[in-house]
Amino acid sequence: MKDNVKIFLESDLLEKYLIGSTTEEESIQVEHYISKYPDVSRQYEELQDNLENYARSFSVSAPQEVKEQVLQAINKKATSHRIHWFSVAASVAAIVFCTTTIMLWLQNNLLLEENSMVSTEIRNLKEDVLSTNTKLEDIKDQFVVLNNPETRKYVLRGNQRAKNLRTVAYINPVERLSMIDVVSLPELPEEQVYQMWAEVDGVMINLGVLKKRNEEKLISIPFKENASGYNITIEPKGGNEQATAENVVANISFEQQ
Structure with a gap:
């Protein structure tokens, strides 16, 4: 129907x-x-x-x-x-x-x-x-993510543009699950948002707009195979289709962990 x-x-x-x-x-x-x-x-x-x-x-x-x-x-x-x-x-x-x-x-x-x-x-x-x-x-x-020994933890901290930004990412490649804990997000003008990206083969893949922490401690995000790192950028309200490289406020490379 x-x-x-x-x-x-x-x-x-x-x-x-x-x-x-x-x-x-x-x-x-x-x-x-x-x-x-x-x-x-x-x-x-x-x-x-x-x-x-x-x-x-x-x-x-x-x-x-x-x-x-x-x-x-x-x-x-x-x-x-x-x-x-x-x-x-x-x-x-x-x-x-x-x-x-x-x-x-x-x-x-x-x-x-x-x-x-x-x-x-x-x-x-x-x-x-x-x-x-x-x-x-x-x-x-x-429960699977937090209690599985295969789960990897990555902490993203903000740069000079977002000093108080702190987000913890949990990735389980075996269960193909990805979650984040938005610990703190600095205030932005109403017309801007924080947006998260996964870097796969040099291309930024959209993982969605970040929101302030709510009652649910962890928030599910799309699992991306072969992702080499995460980036957080400042984008226009509603999010962007492509990442604005000059607006990166936090990033982490999995290979360095």
Whole structure:
């Protein structure tokens, strides 16, 4: 399934469209997806069927006593006031029908809102599970890195441009894992960031923008085969595609360790 269709189905636009609570722009978007993507069309038809089945399960018949009273009134006046009592019966039936319709409409709206809430809770639960699994994997990787005798430790210290910069890199070539502990990063102007690079065959490979230390002591970085060293540079906000050689503030060569 295409990503845009998956994202659309995980939203609540179909449910809102079904009960008429979408904006004009949202309605156009929903109708476009229904007409273009079979998966969306099937989901919409299922929602319609579910709503119809729900309405049937909660259908309310007119009270028996009301029906009997109407018939009795019509029989008493059948000769002299036939037209009048037919009008009364029709009015009573219309009132009962309208009341039942309103009740069903309210119940249907409530059901759609509950479905939307349940869908949101399920989606949030999936995100929590995914986040927890990711954290567990990070903890597992940290354990492997820190407790494996094959792990090598490298300390990067800043030069005159970043005297207080200190970052510790842990590399395990056997497990192919790389992690860093950002001990301290000097403040930079808002429009600049620190960026880390791995030097492979004389080429600087981007390892990402460095951020200040957070609750997670170690941060995973991409493992680069045959890397001969690490460099940290100052780059424009958002990072750079290529390292700015004149802005190197820390570097270390693995061959010298």
